[in-house]
Amino acid sequence: MIALLIRDLRLAMRAGGGFGLGLAFFLIVVVLVPFGVGPRTALLSSIAPGILWLGALLACLLSLDRILALDWEDGSLDLLATSPLPMEGIVSVKALAHWITTGLPLVLAAPVLGVLLNLPPEGFKPLIVSLFLGTPALSVIGTFGAALTVGLKRGGLLLSLLVLPLYVPSLIFGAEVARRGAEGLEYTTPLLMLAGITCGTIALLPFASAAVLRINLR
């Protein structure tokens, strides 16, 4: 399993691996928002937590179809399925590799981009904490969506339609943590809800992903 993780990370770093794609998208979205909204710093700082969370979510979505589709195309997925690795382990490692290459860079870039959106200073810590706790759920749910659409040509749109509704709880609670933090309010309750959603998806969804993947490989 560690070999699979190392391979996926190595593939992401090599040419054409798509590392940084989500990060670049996130950067562009956040940089463009002030142009669209206009130079009103008060308005910007009040919408900053929501924009940052939405940008991170869309950036995550961008690379989801690569999680399993590439391995399916070149036949690696068949070979992995017949290898000693359990299917649940394969999808968990795939989700972890996606989070390390997409989610983690977004978490690290968010505070820098928060400055561009005039995020209040007290809002940085809750923003980072909420993204750190929330983005793993995005990767795990996304892997489930990728497993559902793995055999389909041009399955990207269907994948987005399937996955976006499942992202809503994470978005609501994650943005709520960031917003409350930015306004200097107590944010423990939404943070616990967010952590709960993430833990729940990590615990349950790999089994669902493995089951649909087995069906899709038939």
Next chain:
Amino acid sequence: MELNVTNLTVNRGVLRVLAGVSFTLATGEAVVLRGPNGVGKTTLLRTVAGLQPPVEGRIEAAPDSFAYAGHADGLKATLSVAENLKFWAQTFGTKDISAALDAFELTPLAERPAGMLSAGQKRRLGLARLLVTGRPVWILDEPTVSLDKEAVAMFATAIRAHLKDGGSTLIATHIDLGLDEARILDVGQFRAKPLETGDFDEAFL
């Protein structure tokens, strides 16, 4: 006895392709599946390899004894030959890749990215993967596609060595591998009557 298939029925999607397939594969034995295109050789091999469940019948074998090689080689274009092979070796819990590289004359190409290989070289790398799996039963679907004469001989040598080590193999192929000891199994005799399974939903289950 490595593999015992009894009265197996397999479907491709909703279409029943083969029924009543029975054969055994003993230790040290090679069985070559023959039959016209579309008769269900690939479906049969995928079922035996455990990628899809049989409709009826039993497949008896020791657990974790299969190494499957299908039409695609499962190579990553940006990883080098050695990195590709090392990954599969680690996945299957073995270490040494040099014997596999030597058997298919890939040692001079070890550092080259797999994307830069020719079709035949890619195929050789895909077959070298079998050697690092350490599994006793090889299930091979058209393994000689795009191989030249020398490479086919290389492949036959690798199979002989594998059989001698107590392995066995089930191959679907149309060309003569030069394996005189191989037993031919004509899949055409098991062809099922074209029967659509009644339940529409089964296609989605």
